[in-house]
Amino acid sequence: MSEQSDKSAGWVTFDPDLKIVDCTVRDGGLCNAHNFEDGFFKGVYDTCVAGGIDYMEVGYKADKKLFPGNENGPWKFSSEEDIRREVGENDTGLKLCAMADTGRTDLNDILPKNESVLDLIRVATYIHQIPAALEIVKDAKDKGYEVALNLMAVSTVPDYELDNGLETLHDVKEIDFLYVVDSFGSLYYEQIGDLIERYKKTGKTLGIHAHNNQQLAYANTMYAAINGVKMLDTTMMGMGRGAGNCPTELLVGFLKNPKFNLRPILDFVQNTMHPLSQDIDWGYSIPYMITGHQNEHPRAAMALRDSDRKDDYVGFYDEITSI
Amino acid sequence: MSEQSDKSAGWVTFDPDLKIVDCTVRDGGLCNAHNFEDGFFKGVYDTCVAGGIDYMEVGYKADKKLFPGNENGPWKFSSEEDIRREVGENDTGLKLCAMADTGRTDLNDILPKNESVLDLIRVATYIHQIPAALEIVKDAKDKGYEVALNLMAVSTVPDYELDNGLETLHDVKEIDFLYVVDSFGSLYYEQIGDLIERYKKTGKTLGIHAHNNQQLAYANTMYAAINGVKMLDTTMMGMGRGAGNCPTELLVGFLKNPKFNLRPILDFVQNTMHPLSQDIDWGYSIPYMITGHQNEHPRAAMALRDSDRKDDYVGFYDEITSI
Numbered sequence: 001m002s003e004q005s006d007k008s009a010g011w012v013t014f015d016p017d018l019k020i021v022d023c024t025v026r027d028g029g030l031c032n033a034h035n036f037e038d039g040f041f042k043g044v045y046d047t048c049v050a051g052g053i054d055y056m057e058v059g060y061k062a063d064k065k066l067f068p069g070n071e072n073g074p075w076k077f078s079s080e081e082d083i084r085r086e087v088g089e090n091d092t093g094l095k096l097c098a099m100a101d102t103g104r105t106d107l108n109d110i111l112p113k114n115e116s117v118l119d120l121i122r123v124a125t126y127i128h129q130i131p132a133a134l135e136i137v138k139d140a141k142d143k144g145y146e147v148a149l150n151l152m153a154v155s156t157v158p159d160y161e162l163d164n165g166l167e168t169l170h171d172v173k174e175i176d177f178l179y180v181v182d183s184f185g186s187l188y189y190e191q192i193g194d195l196i197e198r199y200k201k202t203g204k205t206l207g208i209h210a211h212n213n214q215q216l217a218y219a220n221t222m223y224a225a226i227n228g229v230k231m232l233d234t235t236m237m238g239m240g241r242g243a244g245n246c247p248t249e250l251l252v253g254f255l256k257n258p259k260f261n262l263r264p265i266l267d268f269v270q271n272t273m274h275p276l277s278q279d280i281d282w283g284y285s286i287p288y289m290i291t292g293h294q295n296e297h298p299r300a301a302m303a304l305r306d307s308d309r310k311d312d313y314v315g316f317y318d319e320i321t322s323i
Numbered sequence: 324m325s326e327q328s329d330k331s332a333g334w335v336t337f338d339p340d341l342k343i344v345d346c347t348v349r350d351g352g353l354c355n356a357h358n359f360e361d362g363f364f365k366g367v368y369d370t371c372v373a374g375g376i377d378y379m380e381v382g383y384k385a386d387k388k389l390f391p392g393n394e395n396g397p398w399k400f401s402s403e404e405d406i407r408r409e410v411g412e413n414d415t416g417l418k419l420c421a422m423a424d425t426g427r428t429d430l431n432d433i434l435p436k437n438e439s440v441l442d443l444i445r446v447a448t449y450i451h452q453i454p455a456a457l458e459i460v461k462d463a464k465d466k467g468y469e470v471a472l473n474l475m476a477v478s479t480v481p482d483y484e485l486d487n488g489l490e491t492l493h494d495v496k497e498i499d500f501l502y503v504v505d506s507f508g509s510l511y512y513e514q515i516g517d518l519i520e521r522y523k524k525t526g527k528t529l530g531i532h533a534h535n536n537q538q539l540a541y542a543n544t545m546y547a548a549i550n551g552v553k554m555l556d557t558t559m560m561g562m563g564r565g566a567g568n569c570p571t572e573l574l575v576g577f578l579k580n581p582k583f584n585l586r587p588i589l590d591f592v593q594n595t596m597h598p599l600s601q602d603i604d605w606g607y608s609i610p611y612m613i614t615g616h617q618n619e620h621p622r623a624a625m626a627l628r629d630s631d632r633k634d635d636y637v638g639f640y641d642e643i644t645s646i
Contacts, residue, residue: 219542253616293576313593
C-alpha cells in the first residue's frame with residue numbers, strides 16, 4: 001500500500017466513529033425475494049438494538065409499478081406503513097436505512113424525512129448510471145435524509161473511468177457516505193486498499209460492502225476499517241445474495257467498542273439464522289469461489305446452486321472458463 | 324506495518340519460489356484419527372501431482388509406543404512401508420513431508436534420507452520445547468532432509484519470550500524453513516505481519532500455517548505470501564482440525580503461476596472431499612469463531628461440535644467467557 005493508516009487495529013477496534021450497518025433483511029432478502037416469515041424483521045430489529053448496531057437496512061424502496069404481482073415480499077418496497085408496523089416510532093438508538101436502486105425507484109415513494117422513520121437513504125448505482133443516481137441523492141438530501149452512494153461492480157470498471165466518476169462525486173455535497181462495494185466478491189485487500197485511496201480523494205466518509213465468494217468479506221471489511229473506512233456493512237450469519245456478506249457476529253467479536261454486544265446476536269443467529277440456513281442456500285461454496293476468482297457476477301453460480309447439480313464444481317468451472 | 328513488501332500481489336502470484344504444502348492427510352486426519360478410507364491417500368497424492376502442488380504432507384511420525392492400540396490410522400505414524408505402498412518411489416515432481424511432534428517422536432523412526440521417499444521433516448514445537456525440538460531438527464538434517472520448524476500456539480507467547488526463542492533459532496543452520504503457525508485461528512493480518520517481521524530476523528525462509536476460526540485462513544495466507552512468506556500450507560476443502568485450514572483450491576485459484584492447475588483439485592474436492600464433509604464436521608462454525616476471538620485452543624469447541632448441542636452458540640459463549 002502506498003499509504004497506510006498510522007492507527008493500529010488495537011486503536012481502530014475502539015473507534016467510536018466506526019458504524020455497523022446490518023443489511024440482513026435487504027441483502028439477505030435477495031435469497032428469498034424478501035419473503036421472510038412473520039417475526040423475522042422484528043427479530044433482526046430487536047437484535048440490532050440489543051447488539052448496539054448503528055444502522056439497520058430495512059429493505060429496498062423499489063417501484064411497485066416495475067415489480068407487479070406478489071412475487072416479492074414487503075421489504076422489496078419498504079413502505080412507511082410496513083416499517084412502522086414493525087418498529088413504531090423507532091424510539092431507539094438504532095438508525096434505519098433503505099436502499100434505492102437507480103432506475104428502479106419512484107422518488108414519490110421516498111417521503112420527506114419528517115414523515116418517515118428512515119434516517120438514511122442508500123442509493124445503489126452502476127458507474128454509467130451516476131447522473132441518474134445523483135437525482136435520487138439530491139432528492140433524498142433535500143427531503144432531509146442522510147445519503148449514501150453505493151457504487152456497484154467496481155471491480156469491472158477501468159481505472160480512468162472510475163477516477164472520472166469519483167471526480168464527479170467529489171463536488172456533490174449531498175453525499176454523506178461513499179461506499180466501496182465488492183459486488184462479485186472478487187477483490188482482496190490490496191485492491192480494497194487501492195480503491196480506498198482513490199475514494200478518499202472525494203473527501204467523503206467511506207463505507208464498505210463486501211461479499212464472501214473467496215471467504216474474504218470479513219477480512220476485507222476489517223482491512224477497510226483499519227485503513228479509515230467508517231461504515232461497515234454486515235449481515236447476520238452472513239446472509240446475502242450468493243456467497244453472502246461479512247457476518248455481523250464476526251465483526252462484532254473483533255471490535256472492542258463496548259457499545260456492541262455479541263450475545264444477543266449469537267442468540268438470534270442460533271435460534272433464527274441457523275435454522276433458516278438449513279432451508280435457504282447462502283454463503284461460501286465452490287461455485288461462488290469460481291465466479292469470484294473470475295471477477296464475474298454470481299448469477300451463474302446462483303442458478304447452479306438452485307439446480308439439481310449444485311455441487312458439480314468441475315462442470316461449472318469448465319462452463320465459466322470456456323472460451 | 325513497519326515494513327511492507329515493495330512487490331505487489333500481481334507480481335507475487337507469479338513468484339516461482341512460492342510453494343504450496345498440502346496438509347490434507349496430516350491436519351485433516353486430526354478430524355478422524357487418520358482413519359481414512361482406502362484410496363483417500365492416493366487420491367490426495369494424485370491430485371497434488373496433477374495440480375502442481377509442491378509438497379504433500381503424508382502424516383505424523385508419531386512414536387507407536389506412545390500411541391498403542393488401533394485407535395489411530397496409519398498416517399499417525401507414516402511408516403516408510405505405508406508411504407511406499409501408496410507412492411512407490413514417488414517418481415514425480417511432488418515432494419513429500421511428514422510432521423514430527425516434539426516429545427512424541429522416536430528418532431529411530433526417521434530413516435536416513437537415502438532410504439526414504441520423504442524429502443522434508445517438519446518439526447512441530449511449543450516455545451518451551453525448543454531445545455528438544457532442535458534435537459529432532461539436527462538429527463533430521465544430519466540424515467539428509469530438508470527441515471522445517473513449526474512454532475505452535477504463538478498467539479499465546481509473550482513478545483519478549485518469542486524474541487528470545489527466535490534469537491536462538493537464528494543460529495541454527497539446520498533449519499531451512501521457519502513457520503508462522505496460527506494454531507488457534509485467532510490472528511488477523513496486522514498480527515501476522517508483525518510475526519513475519521520478527522521471524523524474518525532469523526534469516527530463514529518463512530512458511531505459514533493458518534486456521535480458519537475467523538474465516539481468515541486464506542486471507543492471512545495470501546497476506547503472508549504478499550509479504551515475503553514462501554511456504555504456504557493448505558488442505559483440500561480446508562479439511563483440518565476444528566475450523567480447518569486455508570483451502571488448497573482457494574489459494575491455487577488466486578496464484579497465477581502456470582505450474583498450478585485448479586481443475587484436478589476441484590475434481591477431488593467435488594468427488595471426495597465434499598461427500599466426506601457430509602460425514603465429518605470440519606470448517607468454520609460459530610463455536611470455532613468464539614474460541615478464535617478468545618485466543619483459546621479449539622478443544623472446547625471441538626467437544627461441543629461432537630456433542631448433541633453442537634449449535635448451542637449462546638451456551639458455549641457463556642461457558643467460554645465465564646469468569
